[in-house]
Amino acid sequence: MTEGQPAIRVKDGDELAVKLLEVGNQLKPLDDENYFFFEVVRELVDASLTNYQELRRGFMESNYPLLAWACRNLLELTIFIKFVLLSGENARRFGDDRLVDGSELVRALRDLELHYDPKASTVALDDVLNQMQTQMNAESVTASKHLEVRKLAEMVGLKEDYASVNRVCSKLVHPTSWSVLAMNKGTNSFPGAGQLLFLYGVGYLAQITIATREHNTKQGMRPN
Numbered sequence: 001m002t003e004g005q006p007a008i009r010v011k012d013g014d015e016l017a018v019k020l021l022e023v024g025n026q027l028k029p030l031d032d033e034n035y036f037f038f039e040v041v042r043e044l045v046d047a048s049l050t051n052y053q054e055l056r057r058g059f060m061e062s063n064y065p066l067l068a069w070a071c072r073n074l075l076e077l078t079i080f081i082k083f084v085l086l087s088g089e090n091a092r093r094f095g096d097d098r099l100v101d102g103s104e105l106v107r108a109l110r111d112l113e114l115h116y117d118p119k120a121s122t123v124a125l126d127d128v129l130n131q132m133q134t135q136m137n138a139e140s141v142t143a144s145k146h147l148e149v150r151k152l153a154e155m156v157g158l159k160e161d162y163a164s165v166n167r168v169c170s171k172l173v174h175p176t177s178w179s180v181l182a183m184n185k186g187t188n189s190f191p192g193a194g195q196l197l198f199l200y201g202v203g204y205l206a207q208i209t210i211a212t213r214e215h216n217t218k219q220g221m222r223p224n
Contacts (some may be wrong), residue, residue, distance in 0.1 A: 020209040036219040055201040072169035074204040082156035088223030
């Protein structure tokens with residue numbers, strides 16, 4: 001890219017977001033049996049649009065941690081939606097993960113509580129876990145561990161993106177030595193950082209738009 005010249009205009013990203021919104025508005029459940037598939041795809045599209053707005057805000061404000069966070073989120077959302085569109089089984093597995101993730105969250109809080117106070121009452125947390133387990137039984141959820149994004153990335157052909165972009169973004173989002181000592185407010189975290197992260201983020205938004213639109217055009221909200 002030319003020094004000082006944006007690789008992509010904000011207007012281009014905005015126009016793409018409008019296209020994705022239009023695609024999202026075209027999604028319709030076909031029947032009760034496949035309603036779950038429609039819901040999963042719709043929520044992923046909505047999350048993508050929300051994260052584009054954060055990407056845009058981070059770019060406009062030269063807020064590199066926010067920009068990197070949104071770029072990484074759009075990468076992961078691209079991986080998720082491509083994984084979901086591969087099959088109905090994948091869509092259900094992704095949906096199951098909300099309960100797997102929730103259980104892991106509650107267990108982590110309970111473990112921390114007991115770490116600081118071994119005699120602490122965890123009745124409230126145990127009750128939430130029991131409710132989640134009841135729901136998992138009702139939905140025949142058998143997974144005991146959440147999906148690993150790294151493995152999904154390889155499955156959908158985004159292994160290299162995840163390995164590289166995720167690492168770059170993590171260095172800017174988390175309090176690493178780089179982000180604490182080398183990244184100053186008001187200056188680039190590295191040459192062309194803002195333009196590059198915005199470019200990649202919009203690129204992932206484009207992949208989400210294309211994948212969703214092609215699937216919906218071909219067979220509607222019916223899983224493979």
